Every structure is written in structure tokens, then in C-alpha cells.
Amino acid sequence: MRVLVAGSSGFVGQRLCPALVEAGQEVRAMTRHPDTYDGAGEAVYGDVHDAGSLATALQGCAAAYYLVHSLDAADFQQRDLAAAENFAQAAANAGLERIVYLGGLGDDDDDLSEHLRSRREVEHALGSAGVPVTTLRAGIIVGHGGISWELTRQLVEHLPAMVTPRWVRTRTQPIAIDDVVRYLVGVLQAPEARGRAFDVGGPDVLAYVDMMRRVAAIEKRPLVIVPVPLLSPGLSSRWLSLVTDLDTQTGRSLVESMRNEVVVRDDSIRQVVPFQPMSYDDSVRAALAERAEALLQL
Template identity: 50%
Template sequence: MRILVTGATGFVGGRLVPALVDASHEVTVLVRDAERYDPPAGVRVVEGDLLEPSSYAAALDVDAAYYLVHSMTARDDFADHDRRAADGFARAASEAGVERVVYLGGLGEDRDHLSEHLRSRREVERVLATGRYALTTLRAAIVVGAGSAGFEMIRQLATRLPVMVTPRWVRTACQPIAVDDVIAYLVGVLDVPETAGETYEIGGPEVLTYAEMLRRTGQHLGHEPIILAVPVLTPRLSAYWVGLMTDVPWRVARPLIAGLKNPVVVHDDRIRDLVPVDPTTFDEALRRALAREGPRADAATA
């Protein structure tokens, strides 16, 4: 099958492209700067800007496309940026005759007053659904893997702080999923016609609080942090705290923190009957992520 991947330079997209190649698909990637992207053998690279649909028309001669683009930033106009990019893509893909689009969004119930970024992801989902193709949406919580901003925040906090005075969000329920499992679902839905036009929730085998994830990450790093939750740290103060205690930039930490107040748990696991994936435990996902990162200076001095 001829496949287009947007967001190919990102955390998920960078793993999806070689997986699609391994599955014998003809892969095209859309990037903003072709000189900064080193594609796997056989992958066609098209340079373009999602805000300018005419710039990537040549990339749309495909059967299916993955939309893996989100603004992970604290800037005020991120929602408008994401909305316009998704709208342009939906129109362009429809006009080009793309048959299927696969979108990776976020878990969370609308009634739980989703954070701005989670609301934006849900809006992008609705915009993409206006296209004249079959949209498959996968919704996930935190994805565990080397290079994930959410995982990196947890890893660094667990590494650097033996005692943490944390915000209330550490008690929020979350169903993390290993990045390998996300890729397996993303690739797998293409082979199951029944998934076209459907929305699915994907998650790992365990529901944990962020405090439990911090503790278990610490155990893998050789120590278990002591975590004390207090009610006075607002999302903004929490973001500054994370920015101070980790290498995660404030502009990334702020939207991450804002979303941590929302429970992100799978309530509909229908996809397991359609796309068989042997779920990876949180501890195994941690082991793989830490092994891929290699030795870290801050871990050695913690």
C-alpha cells in the first residue's frame, strides 16, 4: 500500500516509518526541511508545510495517510495553528482521493473538562473527520519510550529528586502504553478493513497513578523516591517546578502538566479483538526505554 506519514521526524512518526517499510508498504514522508531528515532506504521525502496545502500536493498520491502532528507548546495560538493545519490537510487529502487517514489522538473524557491541549487534539480529530476518506482514530495516554516528552519528565524527576513535594496530579489515573504497542496498533489497523471510520482507545495492561509511575521508574533507576502531594501547586507553578527540576522546557512542560489533571484510561478495548497486540507491561516498557537512552550523566550522579 502507498502510505504518507506526516510528523515523520517526531517521537512516534520516527518509529512508524521504518515499521511501515518493514511491513512492505511504499512510504512517503512529509517534512518541513528535507536536509534535516535521514530517511530509511526506499522512503520518498516530500518537503512542505501543513499550513500551505499546495506545498505538499505531490505527497498525496497515496492510498492512506497518517496524521501525527500536534503543537506541543505553551504559545497562545497553538489551537488555531493545529485547527488550520488539520483543516487544510482534510481538504487536500479529500481532493487527492486519499482513501484512509489514521490519526493518533489523546485519551480523556470530554466531561472531565479537558486541558487546552487535550481539547485541541479532540478538535483536530473532529476536523479530520470532515474529510471524504475513512478516518481511523486511536486515542492514547502517555506513551512510554525514549524521546517521549512525558516519559522524559517522569524519568528525570524520578532520577533527580529522592524526595518530591508534588502537585495533586500525581494521584490522577493514567493507562500508559509502550511505544512499541502504539506502533503495532498504527500499522495493524491498515490490515483490518473494519477499523476504517472508527475510533478506538489503546492502552497498556495497567492503570497507574503518576505517583506509581514515578516510584516504579525510580526503582528501575536504583532508588524509589518519596512523594508528598500538596494542593497548593497550580498547573503554572507545577510547570515552572518541572522546568527547574528537569531539562524539559517550560513551553513543553506547561501543556504536559495541564493535561495531567485529566484521568486518561481506556474504557473501550474493542481494538484488541481486531488488532492482536501482546500488551507490554509498564516495567518492560520502562526497561526498553531506559536501555535505548543509554547511560545518563544525571543518573550517575543522583
């Protein structure tokens, strides 16, 4: 099957493309910079914000993965919605059988943050032109280079003691990047996954503060955490930009999402793609090992 990957150069895409090739798929890696793309698959030019560029990129494809978002822009909701609408129409015009989208966990009945609401809007927009969408909804994805994981790691490594806002008590269900990729590959041709949304997560449900403590224990670092009742998203994001390499806008988007509990409510994905996901501690060790290897290659 010829499959387009939109977001092929990103954190998930650069791992998904080789996994799809290994699974026997013909991968077309969509990028705004095909001349410098050095990942798996055939590089093709395409920009989700340029509707005219998508027809050529999607030509001859049977399915597509959509791994695009723009958290670092102040108007990310509008940008992401417009991009998804462009892609949906181009996919319908190209006769695609399916779009696979990686979205975000979160209860629709909750007061979702702008970031999580945007993920839902994109999910619906991708199906607006009639192409069936398979959605995998994930919380924190643990892997070298992932934004949420890097936030956790850098806080632990840069601050032996920290004053934290109340969101550190919010529960989440982290998942290893390798397991996300395994699910993404597995749902591609599964007939029972067509047009459905699935929650994906690892076996551990943890508060953010417990995630940081586990990372500190694995790295054998001291960590003292003092929660405070009031610390606004704006102040939190500025604090994060000082002690991590996240920009303020991305930090604010993530912090606002951390008020929402993001845990798996429906584990039916386990019947569609059956395997045992990695524990949080093992996923942390894998991410740290990958980072260490990458640093050796610099």
C-alpha cells in the same frame, strides 16, 4: 500501498516509518527538511501550515498518517486546528482512502484540558472534508524521547525527593511506544477500523505517583514524594522547567492535562489488532535501554 507519514521525524514517526516499510508499504516521509531526513521511506517536502505544499506530498498516496501537534506554542489549539483542516482538504483532493491519526485518551464527558480538547478538535477536523479517519487515542507513551515519558524519567533521576501537586494521584494507562506502532501499522488496512476511534493502552492502570515510584525502583534510586494540596498549573510548569528540559509552555500544557483521568474505556482495538501489550515495567526497561544505547553512540 503508498502511504504518507506527516510527522515522520517525530517521536512516533521515526519509529513508524521503518515499521511500515518492513510491513511492505511504500512510505513517503513528509518533512519540512527533506534534504536532512535520514529515516526510512522517501523524503518529500510538506508543511501542514502551508496548504499549498500538501498536494504534491499526497499525490499518488492511498492513505496518510497524521502525527503532528504543536504543544510548545502558546496558540497551539488554533495552529493545530488550522493545520488539520489544511490536511483534511488536501487529503480529500488527493482522493485518499483513509487518514490514521494518533490522538489522546480522555472522556468526552470530562472537563478536558486545552491539550486534550485540541486533540479531539483535530480528530474531527481531519474528517471534515470526507476522508474516513481511524483514530488511536493514547495516554502516556513510554519510549526514549517521548515528552511525557521524559518528564517522568527526569523527575525521578533529578530529584530524590519532591513536593508534588495533586495531579500525581490521577490515573492513567501508559503504553509502550512499540505497541503504539504495532497498533498504527495494524489498523492501516483493517476494514473494520475504517472511520472508527479506538482507545489504546497497556495492561497497567497507574497513578502518576506510582509510575514514578516504579521507575525509581527499576533504577534503584531513592524517591520521597510529598503531595501538597495546592500547586497551580503555572507554578507546576515553572517547577518542571527548572528540573527537566521541558520548556514552560509544553510543561503547562501537559500539567493541565494531568488533571484528567486517561484510561481505556473500550478495548475493542484488541479484536482488530490482537496481541498482548507490554507491561509498564517492561516498557520502562525498554525505554531506559534505548536511551543507554543512544548515549553510547554520542
